[in-house]
Amino acid sequence: MVTTARPRTAPKTNGNNANGNGKKNGKNGNATGVLTGSNIVLTNGEYNVVGTRPVRHDGMDKVTGRAIYGADVKLPGLLHGKILRSPHAHARIKGIDTSKAAALPGVKAIVTGADIATGEDRVIDLGEGSGNVKWMRENILADAKVLYKGHAIAGVAATSALIAEQALKLIEVDYEPLPAVTEVRAAMRPDAPLLHDGLTTASLGKKTKKKSNVAKHFQFVLGDPDKGFKQADIVVEREVDTATVHQGYIEPQNGTAMWGQDGNLTVWCSTQGAFAARDQLSEILDLPVSRIKVIPTEIGGGFGGKINVYTEPVAALLSRKTGRPVKVLMSRADVLQATGPTPGSYVRVKMGATKDGRIIAAEAEIAFEAGGYPGSPVGAAAECVFSPYDIPNGRIDGYDVVVNKPRSSPYRAPGATQAAFATEQVVDELAQKLGMDPVDFRLRNAAKEGTRRIDGPVFKRIGCVEVLEATKRHAHYQAPLGGPNRGRGVAIGYWFNIGLPSSVAIHVNDDGTVHLVEGSTDIGGTRASIAMQAAEVLGLTAHEVRPSVVDTDSIGFTGVTGGSRTTYATGYAAIEAARDVVRQMSERAALLWEVEPENVGFKDGTFSAGRKKLAFKELAGKLGKTGGPVTGRGNVDPKGQGGAFATNIVDVEVDLETGKTQILRFTVVQDAGKAIHPSYVEGQMQGGAVQGIGWALNEEYWMNARGEMTNASLLDYRMPTSYDLPMIDTVIVEVPNPGHPFGVRGVGEVPIVPPPAAIANAIAAAIGTRLYTLPMNPGAILEATGVI
Amino acid sequence: MATVWIPSLMRELTEGRQTVEVEGSTVRQVIRNLEVAFPGIRARLCTGDELATHINVAVDGIVTRMGMLERVQPDSEVHFLPAVSGG
């Protein structure tokens, strides 16, 4: 009989100081006391391992420089590959002459779009979304047209990186430049230059046959919004524009491929999902998955930008032609110009409230720049735009629009940040007009279990109210803020989180430790959070579980590390595998004790039947003599993932002469369901907040009239540094997700949703002027205040 | 009978109705019965025998990857949503 791990004690409040010692302050989680401290965990149940802060299993390698990332891979006979990219934002390719490049000594192979079979216009399931095979192939190496500056055209493999770069300069491409369009509303106009000859607008299943850059239109309607607006006492309608921003991971994309003469392909790459990479390689290269092995190296950040492949198929094609391994590394300029940023957008939000503070109607129009090929996350934006609120009447229209920019990729809660930037400012303005405290107004309208969202489904158990209440209780919210040009803003964000399959195997060693084999690349401490869940079930310590992240030959299908799913779904698979181990070992104990297996219990790491007892470690030593090794397995495709809410409280000071906004204080409050490793949950909250701060105050693609990005370096695409920021204080709220044994909710993405809106609200409070464009950089502030 | 929520852009096929009660113990059966009552709707939801790739189906609030095979209870809610992804 397997006992499910359960909390050991009644809920308590833990006030943790900065270095993670669990200093209990004895407060009950329901008390109304002020929340103080840099990193607070309002914990819901204590466990032996879950909720503690062990050193991560891969930490040693990462602080000593021994961990192998994609660019560190070395193989005998390695060739170096480089990619030629379009200088034009929009052009037809009339011809490509590679003869001079091929003649350069040291050049071993050249590939172009002609080396990829023409893709059919068919859509495949990529696990985390679908992909059009034709467009996927064209984005790897262009076919007849280039659709953005940086679009890949050819790849060269040579004996050195320098020779490969020199060879690129010798490739002659005959372009016919075409007019470019790089802004979403311009691209939607009937006279806009069209990117795809065959593209017509599809309106949720209905092909309109209208040639357009609008690839898709969909709509959600709940109740009767027109009637609702008529009944409202106050209506606020605003439009926002947000600039294109990049995920900004510090490690550029890389891929090393060895395509052997036996037709088997091995690829080493920094990827968020080895199986997702394998599926894409299979489709792009027309090779069965059984012949492809993807070995995920350590990865230097992804945030959604390393799910799509870029360099790997080119490296593979070059390897096939040369018979040698080929490594392709992207330069930083190429990363910014040719890998998917997140969409720039136009969002219009209108909300109506009654004078007693109830939001009665809401409307949104969301248009996203998909880049050169359709597939922006506008659907996700629509699922999140009003979801923190209980609104009986609503209408949301979403548009997926192609423009001459790199094809967009997911970026941490893709689409939700743009939507929240509009909604949370309108909500703030409604609260002001009603004379209500901004958190109280949100609480009055907060979504709860049973609330129906405008996109249709009903919420299960969620922590929106709890997060807002903790926000009100926080010392930051209650602290006075004095001084000229200083202001405080709050905002709330939502992300739905995803499930997707994961597979885990656990092998029992005879010394009582176990090896845990999984397929989720570890970008933020998930080896630890997954091992800890197995350890909790097995009654072991975190370090008695030894996790490995393996390649696609060595574990069952596992979805990407993304979508805030890894600790939830791969953790769930680890729990299942651990339960399987307990089941099998119970049978061994039954054998030893000559009892029936159902009479063997397992609790606190000990097997027992009547008075007979055996600790896990002792029984592990007897497996060899009772039937051989024990391996537990867990394969899950869980459907019970829980959505998450996060709020920000931010204090700013604006310098009216320079337009610079200084962040004085920043607090993130977030519902994690159950924080398996609180330090790494805090890390997600802090990291997402700072990406949001960069998005709010400075980051953008500067496009010139020819559609070229003019700031393609980390000097001019400037992301926040340590000197720009204060500490980012955190509060973890735990409203357990009923769809996971420990109550886990995904935590990785929602932190990036509220910051730009919270900062906009703070700036409005500081200087009495609202900004509706991102970024709210010094120039924008000086324009808004009439200084320039 | 399960309650099927009709996407707003398809309500022209269901006489403007936001929800429709339909029999069926799987999504496939529900769609088949929906087509009987409102001809033309199947073509908007499906490609061949499968759900169209740009459409997800949520049964009782949970998006299912099993598409047509997902079980539907007598008191279930069924929603059709644009397929979305995370990062």
Added chain:
Amino acid sequence: MVATESAKTTRTLVSTRINGEETEFICEPRQSLLECLRDGIGLTGTKEGCNDGNCGACNVLMDGRLVNSCLVLGVEAQGAEIMTVEGMAGPAGLHPLQQAFLEQAALQCGICTPGFLVAARALLDQNPDPTEHDVRFWLAGNLCRCTGYDKIVRAVLEAARMKPAAANVQAVHAGNGMAAGASSAKATAKTNGKANGKG
């Protein structure tokens, strides 16, 4: 202009000391120290993030001075003393900075970590008791996209407080599989996954 074959251009033998070891490598004048470390010598702990001096992932110490190795030519390292992240731990164990980064969870993807460790080492070498402001200012040349810097700053401040001897033999808790022998009970309780004060 047609490029000519570059392989036979003047290559130079560079003699240097890297992480305390006499090391020689051959390079072309155009090659950066970063390239020489990673590709020539095989020390891949130092990372490339931008190759134009804007992210700090390639930080090394050169004659005690913090540099972006992507902006230093390999030939400039002639006769110099270079320290990379691989040289931070000693035979007695991890440097306090490395230990603090592990305990404070100051890394997520880890790609920026070598650069931060080297940069922080340079700070503590000249300012053993920095304020938060000192740390943030000094580390402004190192970009991190994952952590938001909070736990990195706390780790550097914590490392400054640690006495060097306290960093000994923490390797066991970073998951390299050795038996949990030599550490204090308090450290054990904190880092081997049991709830504080228990087991």
